[in-house]
Amino acid sequence: MSHQAELEIEILSLDCLEKASDEIGMELVRDAKSYKTYAGKQKCDHLIRVKGNSKAFEIGVMETHKDRYSLMTDFFMRGHGLQDVVGDRACKLNQAYTAAVFADSLPFGYSVHRTVNEQTGELVMEGVHA
């Protein structure tokens, strides 16, 4: 062991957000101008919606700075199914996004293994370089 870092994740890649959405049963719609909430449509730059559930509220993706994004949504009434898919405070989506960035950013020559702790939901990704 030689170095350990704790990170605060920022959403910097739409491609990885798209992969993460797909992984948990959602889809990213690029250039969507509004997303659905209890209070009606709200402005956004892109949206993420639950596949196969047209009643679920949606997640708005806002480009706050160039190539830097924030997510907004409405969990009233559990978002009519949205929260069951993304988890509390969108934890499942955040976790899938983080994993997608890690897999995409590893230099050539690494093999990647994934392990999920079924009790805690913790995901461990291990990149091994021979």
Added chain:
Amino acid sequence: MHRIIFTIPLHGNPTLKVEGVKGTKCKDITSALEKALGKVVKDEATPDMNERPIHEQINQY
């Protein structure tokens, strides 16, 4: 052989750990990853980081 171990909890910040690299080369390995992921909020050197790589030790003789 070295390993990069990335632990992502459902809630809270993930941690990135490098094993099997002596010296400060581990920083080179993870800097691009850290940049792609976001902000480093805590960074700790572990004992291997203060050890010199083997080829440097050989050059001393």
